[in-house]
Amino acid sequence: xxxxxxxxxxxxxxxxxxxxxxxxxxxxxxxxxxxxxxxxxxxxxxxxxxxxxxxxxxxxxxxxxxxxxxxxxxxxxxxxxxxxxxxxxxxxxxxxxxxxxxxxxxxxxxxxxxxxxxxxxxxxxxxxxxxxxxxxxxxxxxxxxxxxxxxxxxxxxxxxxxxxxxxxxxxxxxxxxxxxxxxxxxxxxxxxxxxxxxxxxxxxxxxxxxxxxxxxxxxxxxxxxxxxxxxxxxxxxxxxxxxxxxxxxxxxxxxxxxxxxxxxxxxxxxxxxxxxxxxxxxxxxxxxxxxxxxxxxxxxxxxxxxxxxxxxxxx
Amino acid sequence: xxxxxxxxxxxxxxxxxxxxxxxxxxxxxxxxxxxxxxxxxxxxxxxxxxxxxxxxxxxxxxxxxxxxxxxxxxxxxxxxxxxxxxxxxxxxxxxxxxxxxxxxxxxxxxxxxxxxxxxxxxxxxxxxxxxxxxxxxxxxxxxxxxxxxxxxxxxxxxxxxxxxxxxxxxxxxxxxxxxxxxxxxxxxxxxxxxxxxxxxxxxxxxxxxxxxxxxxxxxxxxxxxxxxxxxxxxxxxxxxxxxxxxxxxxxxxxxxxxxxxxxxxxxxxxxxxxxxxxxxxx
Numbered sequence: 001x002x003x004x005x006x007x008x009x010x011x012x013x014x015x016x017x018x019x020x021x022x023x024x025x026x027x028x029x030x031x032x033x034x035x036x037x038x039x040x041x042x043x044x045x046x047x048x049x050x051x052x053x054x055x056x057x058x059x060x061x062x063x064x065x066x067x068x069x070x071x072x073x074x075x076x077x078x079x080x081x082x083x084x085x086x087x088x089x090x091x092x093x094x095x096x097x098x099x100x101x102x103x104x105x106x107x108x109x110x111x112x113x114x115x116x117x118x119x120x121x122x123x124x125x126x127x128x129x130x131x132x133x134x135x136x137x138x139x140x141x142x143x144x145x146x147x148x149x150x151x152x153x154x155x156x157x158x159x160x161x162x163x164x165x166x167x168x169x170x171x172x173x174x175x176x177x178x179x180x181x182x183x184x185x186x187x188x189x190x191x192x193x194x195x196x197x198x199x200x201x202x203x204x205x206x207x208x209x210x211x212x213x214x215x216x217x218x219x220x221x222x223x224x225x226x227x228x229x230x231x232x233x234x235x236x237x238x239x240x241x242x243x244x245x246x247x248x249x250x251x252x253x254x255x256x257x258x259x260x261x262x263x264x265x266x267x268x269x270x271x272x273x274x275x276x277x278x279x280x281x282x283x284x285x286x287x288x289x290x291x292x293x294x295x296x297x298x299x300x301x302x303x304x305x306x307x308x309x310x311x312x313x314x315x
Numbered sequence: 316x317x318x319x320x321x322x323x324x325x326x327x328x329x330x331x332x333x334x335x336x337x338x339x340x341x342x343x344x345x346x347x348x349x350x351x352x353x354x355x356x357x358x359x360x361x362x363x364x365x366x367x368x369x370x371x372x373x374x375x376x377x378x379x380x381x382x383x384x385x386x387x388x389x390x391x392x393x394x395x396x397x398x399x400x401x402x403x404x405x406x407x408x409x410x411x412x413x414x415x416x417x418x419x420x421x422x423x424x425x426x427x428x429x430x431x432x433x434x435x436x437x438x439x440x441x442x443x444x445x446x447x448x449x450x451x452x453x454x455x456x457x458x459x460x461x462x463x464x465x466x467x468x469x470x471x472x473x474x475x476x477x478x479x480x481x482x483x484x485x486x487x488x489x490x491x492x493x494x495x496x497x498x499x500x501x502x503x504x505x506x507x508x509x510x511x512x513x514x515x516x517x518x519x520x521x522x523x524x525x526x527x528x529x530x531x532x533x534x535x536x537x538x539x540x541x542x543x544x545x546x547x548x549x550x551x552x553x554x555x556x557x558x559x560x561x562x563x564x565x566x567x568x569x570x571x572x573x574x575x576x577x578x579x580x581x582x583x584x585x586x587x588x589x590x591x592x593x594x595x596x597x
Contacts, residue, residue: 200402201442203399204399207457
């Protein structure tokens with residue numbers, strides 16, 4: 001070991017061998033995968049824990065309320081003293097009204113914005129607009145809620161005099177505005193990742209820019225666009241603050257969007273912030289509603305996976 | 316559309332594609348055999364003078380090869396011919412490129428119209444992520460042909476024209492990306508044929524292909540020149556010698572020599588051409 005300690009005389013291979021035999025390094029090499037598995041497990045186990053809590057408490061709820069009454073009941077009156085009614089349909093309908101309105105606002109606008117950003121905007125414009133979109137996505141939902149209640153609702157009342165102060169339309173539109181940046185940004189990502197060579201192929205056939213955008217780039221990016229829409233609609237379904245503030249607390253079973261509604265999430269807020277005692281039926285009902293909500297978003301995600309797989313255009 | 320339906324075989328296609336018909340009545344009668352007549356054409360990428368005073372007269376129903384070392388401007392030149400070069404935002408040009416007697420750089424020339432007449436095949440096969448059928452039908456569809464029967468005919472004819480019909484006829488509804496590179500390139504050629512262009516530009520069409528696929532594409536070029544004028548950029552001098560009628564040698568953005576291919580390869584006039592084709596540089 002004459003060369004030890006003197007860098008010049010030590011061959012590179014010797015140095016490499018020494019580094020490889022370093023005990024500490026070997027230990028870390030063995031330890032790291034274990035740590036990484038644990039961190040991965042934490043998130044998985046938390047999710048499983050949440051789902052199980054939901055299931056157990058929901059099960060408790062169905063000991064007290066019949067499952068058919070819950071699933072098919074058209075009246076949700078948990079607070080009506082002697083004879084409470086737990087029919088989920090009005091709440092589901094409230095959620096659907098808001099989500100459908102939101103999607104009607106956000107999907108066309110979001111995709112149009114994505115087409116502009118990906119196909120038409122200059123690099124400079126894109127670099128300016130995308131961060132702004134992402135800031136918009138970071139606005140706290142309570143702010144959107146106030147925006148809906150104090151600005152959008154009065155504005156809409158000018159147009160539709162019969163509009164109630166609490167209604168489905170205003171929070172629907174504002175939830176749409178909230179999820180719009182998500183659709184625009186994610187769809188833009190999907191469209192930008194379509195290789196340029198494909199655009200050139202279409203342009204070389206005499207296609208106009210619009211034809212390239214609509215008939216080549218959009219279909220090629222459709223799986224990413226669908227994924228963004230479903231993700232955004234899932235957020236709309238789960239959105240809480242806006243609908244609690246501007247939607248009202250009247251579960252109704254009709255298709256009217258001008259009157260007060262209550263969504264599944266808004267009901268959970270109402271009960272959680274109220275004084276329903278632990279162990280009461282009302283207390284368990286929020287788990288049942290939460291579980292229903294979970295099933296909804298789960299179905300949405302599975303649907304999205306199926307659709308995006310079916311429509312995927314490989315390139 | 317009537318024209319398309321009538322063209323059931325190649326012989327008829329040749330008859331229909333006479334130069335006078337292609338030029339039409341309104342165009343002034345310049346040299347009728349000339350497809351692309353480039354006069355004093357200059358092109359800059361920002362400050363970089365990429366093409367310097369190009370003068371080339373490319374004739375119809377010939378294969379014109381453009382050779383030269385990397386960075387000599389040969390790809391830039393053929394991309395200027397269908398104005399694809401304009402996709403680079405910093406490009407500036409002056410001079411004239413006359414396609415069938417009309418300057419394509421003129422303000423009134425619609426680039427989409429030009430590109431329906433002048434098709435292009437790219438270096439890397441770039442089929443659309445669609446079925447083989449939809450790839451071929453894309454061009455006719457965007458130009459307004461919707462009738463399924465006519466489209467079926469166009470698809471079959473174009474695929475036959477690109478010598479790939481027999482390989483794909485049973486899987487027209489499968490994604491074009493499932494094909495091999497050489498097949499994809501022939502799909503791209505078929506896609507180009509589907510709108511019956513006048514000129515086909517080929518930008519190193521075989522550089523990403525294996526030798527057998529290359530051979531097939533070369534044979535195809537030989538067949539296509541009966542009906543189309545072909546301008547092909549190639550890195551491969553043997554390829555230029557094998558398939559082209561005329562060859563232009565580009566160097567540092569200039570045309571060094573442009574002549575019949577056999578002359579370029581046997582008795583070049585310019586020393587630099589001789590050096591290049593004998594492999595002394597490039």
